[in-house]
Amino acid sequence: xxxxxxxxxxxxQPGGSLRLSCAASGFTLSNYxxxxxxxxxxxxxxxxxxxxxxxxxxxxxxxxxxxxxxxRDTSKNTLxxxxxxxxxxxxAVYYCAKSLHYSDSFINxxxxxxxxxxxxxx
Amino acid sequence: AIRIxxxxxxxxxxxxxRVTFTCRASQGIANYxxxxxxxxxxxxxxxxxxASTLQSGVPSRFSGSGYGTDFTLTVxxxxxxxxxxxxxxxxxxxxxxxxxxxxxxxx
Numbered sequence: 001x002x003x004x005x006x007x008x009x010x011x012x013q014p015g016g017s018l019r020l021s022c023a024a025s026g027f028t029l030s031n032y033x034x035x036x037x038x039x040x041x042x043x044x045x046x047x048x049x050x051x052x053x054x055x056x057x058x059x060x061x062x063x064x065x066x067x068x069x070x071x072r073d074t075s076k077n078t079l080x081x082x083x084x085x086x087x088x089x090x091x092a093v094y095y096c097a098k099s100l101h102y103s104d105s106f107i108n109x110x111x112x113x114x115x116x117x118x119x120x121x122x
Numbered sequence: 123a124i125r126i127x128x129x130x131x132x133x134x135x136x137x138x139x140r141v142t143f144t145c146r147a148s149q150g151i152a153n154y155x156x157x158x159x160x161x162x163x164x165x166x167x168x169x170x171x172x173a174s175t176l177q178s179g180v181p182s183r184f185s186g187s188g189y190g191t192d193f194t195l196t197v198x199x200x201x202x203x204x205x206x207x208x209x210x211x212x213x214x215x216x217x218x219x220x221x222x223x224x225x226x227x228x229x
Contacts, residue, residue: 035218044209044220044221044222044223045158045160045166045209045211045220045223046220047211047217047218047219047220050216050218059216059217060217061217062123062217095165095166100168100171100177106154106171106172106213107213107218108156108168108171108211108213109156109158109166109168109211110168110177112165112166112167113165114165115165
């Protein structure tokens, strides 16, 4: 059974750093593109970042480019999101999500974690 | 970035109703569109991908159509468990983008 378990969320001050983890089980993480998607309280979904399956190339939303870094540890079957220079507007539930397809060309999400809440507040 | 506009933003319906909502992309995305259902406090669930392909395990009362810029999701006979918010997502090009959602409420 595929499972994604996020951790690492919490309350942070603006300008701070945080690392989110997503432990995958039931599949081999490196066989699929993996992504982070966030949802601010009461708002819609916002794609944050994807790491490609084939070469680990990262893609980022403009809103986080230069501040967030996506990575994976294939030996631990775990996805990460290193977040720095946090802003108030980064407050959201962060989901990790698995791509449905083997191909890096089709990034939609068939499995999602339960989400981890990141709150940025002074 | 490709903008995705969903309409309506909310609708009220009754069990047994047929409901349709739409997504419009700001430029052509072929059929690179997915639909998700989200219930409060839960992660989204994939319903449809490639605009019209039903994800495994999703009831056949859900259907999708469209190509290019205009897409629809139809629920043929609304069930109690279908009251939720629905999002569409384009995956034609980065940045991946979602629509703002359609909330389906009980009339």
